[in-house]
Amino acid sequence: MNKQSIAANLRQIADLLEISGENHYKVTAYRNAAAALLQSSFRLEDIISRSVSVPGIGPDSLNLIRWCMEGGLKSAMAHLKISVPATAHQLLWVPGIGPKTAMVLIHNHHVDSLAALQAALSSNRLLHKPGFSAAKIHRMKRDVAVLLERMHSYPIAQVWPAALELQRSLEALSGVDQVGVTGDARRLVPMCKRLEMVVSVHDRTPFQTWCEANHATPKDDGYEWNIGPSDNPLTVRVYVADPPDFAQRQMETTGDQIHDEVIKGLLRQAGYSWTKAGICDMRGRRISPATEEEIYALVGLPFFPPELRSDRGLLQNPATLVQADDIQGDLHVHSNWSDGSMSIPELVERAETLGYAYIAITDHSQSLSIANGLTPERVLAQRAELKRVQSAASVKLLHGIEVDILADGSLDLPDDILADLDIVIASVHGAMYQSKSQMTNRLVRAIRNPYVDVIGHPTGRIIGRRAGYEVDIEKVVAEAALHGVALELNANPNRLDISEDILRRATQAGVAIAIDTDTHHPNEFANMAYGIRMAHRGWLTKGDVLNTLSHTGLMKRLKGQ
Protein backbone atom coordinates (compact mmCIF):
# COMPACT_ATOMS: atom_id res chain seq x y z
CA MET A 1 0.00 0.00 0.00
CA ASN A 2 1.21 3.49 -0.77
CA LYS A 3 0.71 6.73 1.13
CA GLN A 4 -2.39 7.68 -0.86
CA SER A 5 -4.17 4.41 -0.11
CA ILE A 6 -3.34 4.58 3.58
CA ALA A 7 -4.40 8.22 3.82
CA ALA A 8 -7.68 7.27 2.14
CA ASN A 9 -8.16 4.51 4.72
CA LEU A 10 -7.40 6.94 7.55
CA ARG A 11 -9.96 9.43 6.25
CA GLN A 12 -12.54 6.68 5.87
CA ILE A 13 -11.91 5.50 9.45
CA ALA A 14 -12.28 9.10 10.66
CA ASP A 15 -15.62 9.41 8.82
CA LEU A 16 -16.90 6.14 10.28
CA LEU A 17 -15.87 7.20 13.79
CA GLU A 18 -17.60 10.54 13.31
CA ILE A 19 -20.82 8.80 12.23
CA SER A 20 -20.49 6.54 15.28
CA GLY A 21 -20.52 9.66 17.45
CA GLU A 22 -16.84 9.54 18.42
CA ASN A 23 -15.15 12.60 19.99
CA HIS A 24 -14.79 15.34 17.39
CA TYR A 25 -11.13 15.99 18.19
CA LYS A 26 -10.24 12.33 17.82
CA VAL A 27 -11.90 12.34 14.39
CA THR A 28 -10.01 15.50 13.43
CA ALA A 29 -6.76 13.97 14.69
CA TYR A 30 -7.07 11.03 12.28
CA ARG A 31 -7.93 13.37 9.40
CA ASN A 32 -4.90 15.47 10.29
CA ALA A 33 -2.78 12.34 10.37
CA ALA A 34 -3.95 11.46 6.84
CA ALA A 35 -3.04 14.96 5.63
CA ALA A 36 0.31 14.86 7.45
CA LEU A 37 1.12 11.52 5.84
CA LEU A 38 0.45 12.87 2.36
CA GLN A 39 2.39 16.08 2.92
CA SER A 40 5.40 14.39 4.51
CA SER A 41 8.35 13.79 2.22
CA PHE A 42 9.60 10.91 4.38
CA ARG A 43 9.29 7.34 3.14
CA LEU A 44 6.41 5.28 4.50
CA GLU A 45 8.77 2.62 5.85
CA ASP A 46 10.71 5.22 7.84
CA ILE A 47 7.52 6.67 9.31
CA ILE A 48 6.24 3.24 10.38
CA SER A 49 9.56 2.19 11.88
CA ARG A 50 9.57 5.47 13.85
CA SER A 51 13.03 6.33 12.52
CA VAL A 52 11.47 9.70 11.72
CA SER A 53 8.56 11.40 13.46
CA VAL A 54 5.93 13.34 11.54
CA PRO A 55 4.00 16.13 13.32
CA GLY A 56 0.32 15.16 13.38
CA ILE A 57 0.97 11.42 13.38
CA GLY A 58 0.98 10.27 17.00
CA PRO A 59 1.22 6.76 18.47
CA ASP A 60 -2.45 5.88 17.83
CA SER A 61 -2.40 7.04 14.22
CA LEU A 62 0.80 5.08 13.74
CA ASN A 63 -0.92 1.94 15.01
CA LEU A 64 -3.82 2.62 12.69
CA ILE A 65 -1.42 2.93 9.76
CA ARG A 66 0.18 -0.40 10.70
CA TRP A 67 -3.20 -2.15 10.92
CA CYS A 68 -4.12 -0.78 7.48
CA MET A 69 -0.81 -2.01 6.07
CA GLU A 70 -1.19 -5.47 7.57
CA GLY A 71 -4.88 -6.24 7.22
CA GLY A 72 -6.43 -3.36 5.30
CA LEU A 73 -9.45 -1.36 6.29
CA LYS A 74 -11.29 -4.35 7.77
CA SER A 75 -8.53 -5.04 10.24
CA ALA A 76 -8.34 -1.37 11.30
CA MET A 77 -12.14 -1.28 11.75
CA ALA A 78 -12.02 -4.43 13.89
CA HIS A 79 -9.27 -3.03 16.12
CA LEU A 80 -11.29 0.16 16.67
CA LYS A 81 -14.54 -1.82 17.11
CA ILE A 82 -16.33 0.22 14.44
CA SER A 83 -19.81 -1.22 13.91
CA VAL A 84 -21.20 0.97 11.10
CA PRO A 85 -20.71 -0.48 7.57
CA ALA A 86 -17.52 0.55 5.78
CA THR A 87 -19.52 2.12 2.93
CA ALA A 88 -21.38 4.46 5.29
CA HIS A 89 -18.71 7.15 4.86
CA GLN A 90 -20.08 7.74 1.34
CA LEU A 91 -23.16 9.34 2.89
CA LEU A 92 -21.01 12.20 4.21
CA TRP A 93 -20.09 13.09 0.62
CA VAL A 94 -23.64 14.36 0.06
CA PRO A 95 -24.02 18.09 0.82
CA GLY A 96 -26.54 18.41 3.62
CA ILE A 97 -25.75 15.04 5.17
CA GLY A 98 -23.55 15.13 8.24
CA PRO A 99 -22.76 12.46 10.82
CA LYS A 100 -26.13 12.72 12.59
CA THR A 101 -28.22 12.40 9.45
CA ALA A 102 -25.98 9.56 8.27
CA MET A 103 -26.69 7.67 11.52
CA VAL A 104 -30.45 8.24 11.10
CA LEU A 105 -30.22 6.89 7.54
CA ILE A 106 -28.32 3.80 8.64
CA HIS A 107 -30.44 2.93 11.68
CA ASN A 108 -33.92 4.09 10.74
CA HIS A 109 -33.90 3.64 6.97
CA HIS A 110 -31.28 0.90 6.33
CA VAL A 111 -29.42 3.21 3.96
CA ASP A 112 -25.67 2.64 4.36
CA SER A 113 -24.11 3.55 1.02
CA LEU A 114 -24.46 6.04 -1.82
CA ALA A 115 -26.13 3.42 -4.04
CA ALA A 116 -28.61 2.57 -1.28
CA LEU A 117 -29.33 6.27 -0.83
CA GLN A 118 -30.01 6.70 -4.55
CA ALA A 119 -32.39 3.74 -4.47
CA ALA A 120 -34.17 5.10 -1.40
CA LEU A 121 -34.46 8.56 -2.98
CA SER A 122 -35.90 7.27 -6.25
CA SER A 123 -38.41 5.06 -4.47
CA ASN A 124 -39.55 8.15 -2.55
CA ARG A 125 -39.67 6.13 0.65
CA LEU A 126 -37.79 8.85 2.57
CA LEU A 127 -40.29 11.53 1.57
CA HIS A 128 -41.80 13.38 4.56
CA LYS A 129 -39.80 11.33 7.03
CA PRO A 130 -38.37 13.62 9.75
CA GLY A 131 -35.56 15.69 8.25
CA PHE A 132 -36.42 14.78 4.63
CA SER A 133 -38.58 17.46 3.06
CA ALA A 134 -39.53 17.33 -0.62
CA ALA A 135 -37.10 20.17 -1.40
CA LYS A 136 -34.23 18.45 0.41
CA ILE A 137 -34.90 15.18 -1.40
CA HIS A 138 -34.94 16.99 -4.75
CA ARG A 139 -31.56 18.57 -4.00
CA MET A 140 -30.07 15.30 -2.76
CA LYS A 141 -31.14 13.46 -5.92
CA ARG A 142 -29.14 15.96 -7.99
CA ASP A 143 -26.09 15.79 -5.74
CA VAL A 144 -26.09 11.99 -5.48
CA ALA A 145 -26.08 11.72 -9.27
CA VAL A 146 -22.91 13.86 -9.37
CA LEU A 147 -21.30 11.88 -6.58
CA LEU A 148 -21.98 8.48 -8.13
CA GLU A 149 -19.51 9.48 -10.84
CA ARG A 150 -16.89 8.95 -8.17
CA MET A 151 -17.71 5.27 -8.04
CA HIS A 152 -16.04 4.77 -11.42
CA SER A 153 -13.63 7.69 -11.66
CA TYR A 154 -11.19 9.57 -9.47
CA PRO A 155 -10.44 13.29 -9.05
CA ILE A 156 -7.18 14.50 -10.61
CA ALA A 157 -6.08 15.92 -7.23
CA GLN A 158 -5.69 12.33 -6.04
CA VAL A 159 -4.64 10.65 -9.27
CA TRP A 160 -1.77 12.96 -10.26
CA PRO A 161 0.19 12.77 -6.96
CA ALA A 162 -0.38 8.99 -6.89
CA ALA A 163 0.93 8.80 -10.47
CA LEU A 164 4.08 10.76 -9.59
CA GLU A 165 4.74 8.54 -6.58
CA LEU A 166 4.32 5.43 -8.71
CA GLN A 167 6.62 6.95 -11.33
CA ARG A 168 9.36 7.40 -8.70
CA SER A 169 8.95 3.79 -7.52
CA LEU A 170 9.14 2.42 -11.06
CA GLU A 171 12.11 4.58 -12.01
CA ALA A 172 14.03 3.14 -9.08
CA LEU A 173 13.76 -0.41 -10.48
CA SER A 174 16.70 -1.84 -12.38
CA GLY A 175 16.00 -2.76 -15.97
CA VAL A 176 13.58 0.14 -16.36
CA ASP A 177 14.45 2.75 -19.01
CA GLN A 178 11.70 5.34 -19.11
CA VAL A 179 8.54 5.89 -17.10
CA GLY A 180 5.76 8.33 -17.97
CA VAL A 181 2.24 9.19 -16.86
CA THR A 182 -0.32 8.71 -19.63
CA GLY A 183 -4.09 8.59 -20.17
CA ASP A 184 -6.60 10.94 -18.55
CA ALA A 185 -4.25 12.19 -15.83
CA ARG A 186 -1.66 13.33 -18.40
CA ARG A 187 -4.33 15.41 -20.12
CA LEU A 188 -5.45 16.81 -16.74
CA VAL A 189 -8.97 15.41 -17.08
CA PRO A 190 -10.70 16.54 -13.86
CA MET A 191 -12.19 13.08 -13.17
CA CYS A 192 -9.92 10.25 -14.36
CA LYS A 193 -11.22 6.79 -15.17
CA ARG A 194 -7.96 5.23 -14.02
CA LEU A 195 -4.29 5.89 -13.38
CA GLU A 196 -2.24 4.97 -16.45
CA MET A 197 1.52 4.73 -16.88
CA VAL A 198 3.91 3.69 -19.63
CA VAL A 199 7.13 1.89 -18.78
CA SER A 200 9.88 0.89 -21.15
CA VAL A 201 12.17 -1.89 -19.97
CA HIS A 202 15.34 -3.42 -21.38
CA ASP A 203 15.25 -6.20 -18.74
CA ARG A 204 11.75 -7.28 -17.77
CA THR A 205 12.63 -9.47 -14.77
CA PRO A 206 12.96 -6.87 -11.95
CA PHE A 207 9.82 -5.11 -13.15
CA GLN A 208 7.84 -8.36 -13.32
CA THR A 209 9.00 -9.33 -9.82
CA TRP A 210 7.92 -5.92 -8.53
CA CYS A 211 4.48 -6.27 -10.18
CA GLU A 212 3.99 -9.73 -8.73
CA ALA A 213 4.96 -8.47 -5.26
CA ASN A 214 2.25 -5.81 -5.67
CA HIS A 215 -0.36 -8.44 -6.64
CA ALA A 216 -0.72 -6.98 -10.13
CA THR A 217 -2.73 -8.88 -12.73
CA PRO A 218 -0.87 -9.50 -16.02
CA LYS A 219 -2.59 -8.11 -19.14
CA ASP A 220 -1.79 -8.39 -22.88
CA ASP A 221 0.14 -5.14 -22.83
CA GLY A 222 1.16 -4.72 -19.20
CA TYR A 223 -0.21 -5.01 -15.69
CA GLU A 224 -3.22 -3.84 -13.70
CA TRP A 225 -4.01 -3.53 -9.98
CA ASN A 226 -6.15 -1.51 -7.58
CA ILE A 227 -5.16 1.01 -4.94
CA GLY A 228 -7.22 3.07 -2.48
CA PRO A 229 -10.26 2.10 -0.42
CA SER A 230 -11.67 -1.34 -1.25
CA ASP A 231 -15.22 -0.09 -1.91
CA ASN A 232 -14.03 2.61 -4.31
CA PRO A 233 -10.70 1.48 -5.75
CA LEU A 234 -8.56 3.34 -8.24
CA THR A 235 -7.39 1.06 -11.03
CA VAL A 236 -3.73 1.39 -11.97
CA ARG A 237 -2.78 0.32 -15.48
CA VAL A 238 0.84 0.07 -16.55
CA TYR A 239 1.63 -0.43 -20.25
CA VAL A 240 4.95 -2.06 -20.96
CA ALA A 241 6.95 -1.11 -24.06
CA ASP A 242 10.34 -1.92 -25.52
CA PRO A 243 12.67 1.09 -25.20
CA PRO A 244 12.41 2.26 -28.86
CA ASP A 245 8.59 2.23 -28.66
CA PHE A 246 8.17 4.37 -25.54
CA ALA A 247 7.15 7.61 -27.26
CA GLN A 248 4.54 6.07 -29.55
CA ARG A 249 3.15 3.92 -26.73
CA GLN A 250 2.79 6.99 -24.52
CA MET A 251 1.21 9.00 -27.32
CA GLU A 252 -1.40 6.41 -28.23
CA THR A 253 -2.35 5.80 -24.60
CA THR A 254 -2.56 9.52 -23.77
CA GLY A 255 -5.57 10.20 -26.01
CA ASP A 256 -7.97 11.61 -26.31
CA GLN A 257 -9.40 9.21 -28.86
CA ILE A 258 -10.48 11.86 -31.36
CA HIS A 259 -7.08 13.55 -31.28
CA ASP A 260 -5.42 10.14 -31.85
CA GLU A 261 -7.63 9.40 -34.83
CA VAL A 262 -6.91 12.79 -36.36
CA ILE A 263 -3.16 12.25 -36.04
CA LYS A 264 -3.41 8.70 -37.39
CA GLY A 265 -5.43 10.03 -40.33
CA LEU A 266 -2.79 12.65 -41.07
CA LEU A 267 -0.09 9.97 -40.86
CA ARG A 268 -1.95 7.85 -43.41
CA GLN A 269 -2.20 10.85 -45.73
CA ALA A 270 1.56 11.31 -45.36
CA GLY A 271 2.17 7.67 -46.29
CA TYR A 272 2.67 6.17 -42.83
CA SER A 273 0.65 3.56 -41.01
CA TRP A 274 0.16 3.23 -37.26
CA THR A 275 -1.07 -0.17 -36.16
CA LYS A 276 -0.65 -2.26 -33.03
CA ALA A 277 2.78 -3.20 -34.33
CA GLY A 278 3.87 0.45 -34.36
CA ILE A 279 4.46 3.20 -36.91
CA CYS A 280 5.64 2.06 -40.38
CA ASP A 281 6.72 4.09 -43.37
CA MET A 282 5.30 3.65 -46.88
CA ARG A 283 7.62 0.68 -47.54
CA GLY A 284 6.28 -1.07 -44.42
CA ARG A 285 9.47 -0.57 -42.41
CA ARG A 286 9.11 0.04 -38.69
CA ILE A 287 10.24 3.48 -37.58
CA SER A 288 10.68 4.29 -33.94
CA PRO A 289 10.43 8.01 -33.23
CA ALA A 290 12.33 8.73 -30.01
CA THR A 291 9.95 11.46 -28.88
CA GLU A 292 6.38 12.59 -29.41
CA GLU A 293 7.82 15.72 -31.06
CA GLU A 294 9.19 13.47 -33.81
CA ILE A 295 5.79 11.82 -34.32
CA TYR A 296 4.07 15.18 -34.76
CA ALA A 297 6.90 16.27 -37.05
CA LEU A 298 6.09 13.33 -39.39
CA VAL A 299 2.87 15.17 -40.28
CA GLY A 300 4.39 18.65 -40.13
CA LEU A 301 2.85 19.63 -36.81
CA PRO A 302 4.45 21.12 -33.73
CA PHE A 303 4.30 19.26 -30.40
CA PHE A 304 0.89 19.44 -28.78
CA PRO A 305 0.95 19.48 -24.98
CA PRO A 306 -1.20 16.58 -23.69
CA GLU A 307 -3.71 18.97 -22.11
CA LEU A 308 -4.46 20.32 -25.57
CA ARG A 309 -5.21 16.93 -27.10
CA SER A 310 -8.95 16.99 -27.46
CA ASP A 311 -11.52 17.01 -30.22
CA ARG A 312 -10.71 20.67 -30.86
CA GLY A 313 -7.01 20.58 -29.96
CA LEU A 314 -5.56 21.07 -33.46
CA LEU A 315 -7.41 24.37 -33.83
CA GLN A 316 -5.06 26.04 -31.39
CA ASN A 317 -1.45 26.91 -32.16
CA PRO A 318 0.48 25.47 -29.20
CA ALA A 319 3.32 27.96 -29.66
CA THR A 320 1.16 30.76 -28.35
CA LEU A 321 0.12 29.06 -25.09
CA VAL A 322 1.02 30.64 -21.78
CA GLN A 323 4.02 28.95 -20.12
CA ALA A 324 5.15 28.61 -16.51
CA ASP A 325 8.00 31.07 -17.16
CA ASP A 326 5.49 33.75 -18.16
CA ILE A 327 3.97 33.87 -14.68
CA GLN A 328 5.31 36.89 -12.80
CA GLY A 329 3.55 36.36 -9.49
CA ASP A 330 0.72 34.87 -7.47
CA LEU A 331 -2.29 37.08 -6.85
CA HIS A 332 -4.22 34.93 -4.35
CA VAL A 333 -2.35 33.83 -1.23
CA HIS A 334 -3.47 33.51 2.42
CA SER A 335 -1.31 34.33 5.43
CA ASN A 336 -1.76 33.35 9.06
CA TRP A 337 -3.69 36.61 9.53
CA SER A 338 -6.66 34.53 8.33
CA ASP A 339 -6.56 30.77 7.63
CA GLY A 340 -3.16 30.42 5.94
CA SER A 341 -0.39 28.61 7.79
CA MET A 342 2.46 30.96 6.87
CA SER A 343 3.41 34.38 8.19
CA ILE A 344 3.78 37.25 5.71
CA PRO A 345 7.63 37.11 5.91
CA GLU A 346 7.46 33.36 5.19
CA LEU A 347 5.23 33.98 2.17
CA VAL A 348 7.67 36.61 0.93
CA GLU A 349 10.57 34.20 1.32
CA ARG A 350 8.73 31.56 -0.72
CA ALA A 351 7.80 34.05 -3.44
CA GLU A 352 11.44 35.15 -3.70
CA THR A 353 12.61 31.52 -3.92
CA LEU A 354 10.14 31.01 -6.77
CA GLY A 355 11.59 34.05 -8.52
CA TYR A 356 8.31 35.93 -8.58
CA ALA A 357 8.27 39.67 -9.23
CA TYR A 358 5.26 40.18 -6.98
CA ILE A 359 2.86 38.45 -4.63
CA ALA A 360 -0.54 39.58 -3.40
CA ILE A 361 -1.51 38.84 0.20
CA THR A 362 -5.26 38.22 -0.02
CA ASP A 363 -6.66 37.07 3.30
CA HIS A 364 -10.33 36.39 3.97
CA SER A 365 -12.73 39.11 5.12
CA GLN A 366 -14.61 39.37 8.41
CA SER A 367 -17.75 37.31 7.71
CA LEU A 368 -15.68 34.18 7.20
CA SER A 369 -15.12 34.00 10.94
CA ILE A 370 -14.02 30.39 10.98
CA ALA A 371 -11.10 31.48 8.81
CA ASN A 372 -10.40 34.43 11.16
CA GLY A 373 -11.38 36.86 8.40
CA LEU A 374 -10.10 40.44 8.57
CA THR A 375 -12.17 43.31 9.98
CA PRO A 376 -11.53 46.83 8.61
CA GLU A 377 -9.28 47.51 11.61
CA ARG A 378 -7.21 44.40 10.95
CA VAL A 379 -6.92 45.29 7.26
CA LEU A 380 -5.31 48.56 8.32
CA ALA A 381 -3.03 46.79 10.80
CA GLN A 382 -2.01 44.33 8.09
CA ARG A 383 -1.07 47.20 5.79
CA ALA A 384 1.42 48.42 8.38
CA GLU A 385 2.88 44.91 8.64
CA LEU A 386 3.19 44.68 4.84
CA LYS A 387 4.98 48.01 4.72
CA ARG A 388 7.44 46.78 7.35
CA VAL A 389 8.09 43.48 5.51
CA GLN A 390 8.36 45.22 2.11
CA SER A 391 11.25 47.36 3.31
CA ALA A 392 13.44 44.23 3.58
CA ALA A 393 12.04 42.32 0.58
CA SER A 394 13.01 42.27 -3.08
CA VAL A 395 9.68 40.85 -4.27
CA LYS A 396 6.91 43.46 -4.60
CA LEU A 397 4.08 43.00 -2.12
CA LEU A 398 0.52 43.79 -3.09
CA HIS A 399 -1.92 44.37 -0.30
CA GLY A 400 -5.13 42.58 -1.25
CA ILE A 401 -8.17 40.86 0.18
CA GLU A 402 -10.40 37.95 -0.73
CA VAL A 403 -13.61 39.67 0.21
CA ASP A 404 -16.79 37.65 0.64
CA ILE A 405 -19.65 38.28 -1.75
CA LEU A 406 -22.56 38.24 0.69
CA ALA A 407 -25.90 36.59 -0.11
CA ASP A 408 -27.33 39.80 -1.62
CA GLY A 409 -24.25 40.55 -3.73
CA SER A 410 -22.92 43.29 -1.46
CA LEU A 411 -19.34 42.95 -0.25
CA ASP A 412 -18.16 42.10 3.23
CA LEU A 413 -16.01 45.23 3.67
CA PRO A 414 -16.87 48.90 3.15
CA ASP A 415 -15.84 50.59 -0.10
CA ASP A 416 -13.41 52.98 1.61
CA ILE A 417 -11.39 49.99 2.85
CA LEU A 418 -11.49 48.28 -0.57
CA ALA A 419 -10.49 51.51 -2.31
CA ASP A 420 -7.11 51.60 -0.59
CA LEU A 421 -6.16 48.00 -1.40
CA ASP A 422 -3.94 47.09 -4.35
CA ILE A 423 -6.12 44.19 -5.43
CA VAL A 424 -9.59 42.97 -4.46
CA ILE A 425 -10.66 39.39 -5.17
CA ALA A 426 -14.37 38.85 -4.54
CA SER A 427 -15.56 35.29 -3.84
CA VAL A 428 -18.64 33.35 -2.76
CA HIS A 429 -18.15 31.19 0.33
CA GLY A 430 -21.63 30.91 1.80
CA ALA A 431 -25.29 30.60 0.78
CA MET A 432 -24.29 28.50 -2.23
CA TYR A 433 -27.67 26.94 -2.85
CA GLN A 434 -29.37 30.05 -4.17
CA SER A 435 -31.41 29.91 -7.36
CA LYS A 436 -29.61 30.48 -10.66
CA SER A 437 -31.03 33.98 -11.08
CA GLN A 438 -30.23 34.96 -7.49
CA MET A 439 -26.66 33.72 -7.80
CA THR A 440 -26.18 35.41 -11.18
CA ASN A 441 -27.47 38.73 -9.89
CA ARG A 442 -25.28 38.35 -6.84
CA LEU A 443 -22.11 37.91 -8.93
CA VAL A 444 -23.12 40.68 -11.32
CA ARG A 445 -23.59 43.08 -8.40
CA ALA A 446 -20.12 42.19 -7.09
CA ILE A 447 -18.56 42.72 -10.54
CA ARG A 448 -20.16 46.17 -10.71
CA ASN A 449 -18.45 47.26 -7.51
CA PRO A 450 -15.75 49.65 -8.79
CA TYR A 451 -13.07 48.24 -6.47
CA VAL A 452 -13.38 44.58 -7.45
CA ASP A 453 -10.52 43.37 -9.67
CA VAL A 454 -10.98 39.58 -9.79
CA ILE A 455 -13.81 37.11 -9.15
CA GLY A 456 -12.34 34.19 -7.16
CA HIS A 457 -13.17 30.52 -7.96
CA PRO A 458 -16.15 31.74 -10.02
CA THR A 459 -18.29 28.57 -10.06
CA GLY A 460 -17.42 27.14 -6.63
CA ARG A 461 -17.02 23.61 -7.97
CA ILE A 462 -15.10 21.00 -6.00
CA ILE A 463 -14.13 18.29 -8.46
CA GLY A 464 -15.96 15.02 -7.78
CA ARG A 465 -17.65 16.42 -4.70
CA ARG A 466 -19.72 19.48 -5.54
CA ALA A 467 -21.03 20.59 -8.90
CA GLY A 468 -20.67 24.28 -8.02
CA TYR A 469 -23.44 26.80 -7.75
CA GLU A 470 -25.95 27.30 -10.50
CA VAL A 471 -25.09 30.50 -12.33
CA ASP A 472 -25.63 32.04 -15.78
CA ILE A 473 -21.95 32.09 -16.67
CA GLU A 474 -22.55 33.85 -20.02
CA LYS A 475 -24.00 36.79 -18.16
CA VAL A 476 -21.15 36.82 -15.65
CA VAL A 477 -18.58 36.75 -18.46
CA ALA A 478 -20.33 39.56 -20.32
CA GLU A 479 -20.50 41.69 -17.19
CA ALA A 480 -16.84 41.01 -16.35
CA ALA A 481 -15.88 42.09 -19.88
CA LEU A 482 -17.92 45.26 -19.54
CA HIS A 483 -16.32 46.29 -16.25
CA GLY A 484 -12.77 45.07 -16.90
CA VAL A 485 -12.94 42.53 -14.06
CA ALA A 486 -10.76 39.42 -14.35
CA LEU A 487 -11.94 35.89 -13.64
CA GLU A 488 -9.80 33.56 -11.60
CA LEU A 489 -8.46 30.24 -12.76
CA ASN A 490 -8.05 28.71 -9.31
CA ALA A 491 -5.11 26.30 -9.63
CA ASN A 492 -5.98 24.19 -6.61
CA PRO A 493 -6.34 20.71 -8.17
CA ASN A 494 -9.54 20.13 -6.20
CA ARG A 495 -11.10 23.16 -7.89
CA LEU A 496 -9.52 23.97 -11.28
CA ASP A 497 -12.21 26.61 -11.35
CA ILE A 498 -13.05 27.83 -14.03
CA SER A 499 -13.36 24.95 -16.52
CA GLU A 500 -11.74 24.95 -19.97
CA ASP A 501 -15.03 25.78 -21.70
CA ILE A 502 -15.58 28.86 -19.56
CA LEU A 503 -11.94 29.88 -19.98
CA ARG A 504 -12.39 29.90 -23.77
CA ARG A 505 -15.64 31.84 -23.57
CA ALA A 506 -14.07 34.38 -21.22
CA THR A 507 -10.99 35.02 -23.31
CA GLN A 508 -13.08 35.28 -26.47
CA ALA A 509 -15.07 37.99 -24.68
CA GLY A 510 -11.83 39.78 -23.76
CA VAL A 511 -11.91 38.93 -20.07
CA ALA A 512 -8.49 38.60 -18.39
CA ILE A 513 -7.72 35.46 -16.38
CA ALA A 514 -5.75 35.43 -13.14
CA ILE A 515 -4.07 32.04 -12.58
CA ASP A 516 -3.92 31.85 -8.78
CA THR A 517 -2.91 29.12 -6.35
CA ASP A 518 -5.10 30.27 -3.42
CA THR A 519 -2.20 29.06 -1.28
CA HIS A 520 -2.87 28.28 2.39
CA HIS A 521 0.10 25.96 3.04
CA PRO A 522 3.74 26.02 1.83
CA ASN A 523 3.43 23.17 -0.67
CA GLU A 524 0.45 24.78 -2.41
CA PHE A 525 2.55 27.34 -4.29
CA ALA A 526 3.45 24.37 -6.50
CA ASN A 527 -0.18 24.12 -7.63
CA MET A 528 0.67 26.83 -10.18
CA ALA A 529 1.76 23.91 -12.39
CA TYR A 530 -1.82 22.59 -12.40
CA GLY A 531 -2.98 26.12 -13.23
CA ILE A 532 -0.71 26.31 -16.26
CA ARG A 533 -1.84 22.89 -17.50
CA MET A 534 -5.48 23.88 -17.01
CA ALA A 535 -4.75 27.10 -18.90
CA HIS A 536 -3.58 24.94 -21.81
CA ARG A 537 -6.90 23.09 -21.76
CA GLY A 538 -8.55 26.49 -22.01
CA TRP A 539 -6.14 27.68 -24.76
CA LEU A 540 -4.90 30.65 -22.74
CA THR A 541 -2.13 32.74 -24.27
CA LYS A 542 0.27 34.92 -22.31
CA GLY A 543 -1.77 37.95 -23.23
CA ASP A 544 -4.91 36.46 -21.66
CA VAL A 545 -3.33 36.09 -18.24
CA LEU A 546 -3.30 38.97 -15.76
CA ASN A 547 -0.32 37.73 -13.76
CA THR A 548 1.99 37.58 -16.75
CA LEU A 549 2.14 41.38 -16.58
CA SER A 550 5.22 43.04 -15.09
CA HIS A 551 4.75 44.70 -11.71
CA THR A 552 4.46 48.10 -13.35
CA GLY A 553 2.03 46.81 -15.97
CA LEU A 554 -0.08 45.07 -13.37
CA MET A 555 -0.30 48.11 -11.08
CA LYS A 556 -1.29 50.28 -14.04
CA ARG A 557 -3.96 47.82 -15.03
CA LEU A 558 -5.28 47.49 -11.45
CA LYS A 559 -5.47 51.26 -11.10
CA GLY A 560 -7.40 51.39 -14.36
CA GLN A 561 -4.79 53.48 -16.20
Add this chain to the structure above:
DNA sequence: GCCGTTTTCGGCCCGACTGTTTTCAGTCG
Protein backbone atom coordinates in the same frame (compact mmCIF):
# COMPACT_ATOMS: atom_id res chain seq x y z
C1' DG B 1 -6.02 11.92 19.43
C1' DC B 2 -2.19 15.28 19.22
C1' DC B 3 0.41 18.96 20.89
C1' DG B 4 3.03 21.60 24.03
C1' DT B 5 3.93 22.69 28.04
C1' DT B 6 4.61 26.88 33.29
C1' DT B 7 5.61 18.32 31.35
C1' DT B 8 1.17 14.51 32.01
C1' DC B 9 -3.40 17.71 31.43
C1' DG B 10 -6.02 21.48 29.05
C1' DG B 11 -6.99 23.23 24.65
C1' DC B 12 -8.25 22.31 20.18
C1' DC B 13 -11.38 27.78 14.30
C1' DC B 14 -16.85 29.57 15.42
C1' DG B 15 -20.75 32.06 13.47
C1' DA B 16 -24.41 31.89 9.80
C1' DC B 17 -27.66 29.41 7.35
C1' DT B 18 -31.24 25.88 6.79
C1' DG B 19 -35.11 23.35 7.44
C1' DT B 20 -38.27 22.66 10.32
C1' DT B 21 -38.87 19.00 15.57
C1' DT B 22 -41.17 26.92 15.03
C1' DT B 23 -36.60 27.23 18.69
C1' DC B 24 -32.65 24.97 17.69
C1' DA B 25 -29.83 20.85 16.08
C1' DG B 26 -27.30 19.88 12.23
C1' DT B 27 -24.37 21.28 8.66
C1' DC B 28 -21.00 24.02 6.41
C1' DG B 29 -17.03 26.73 5.30
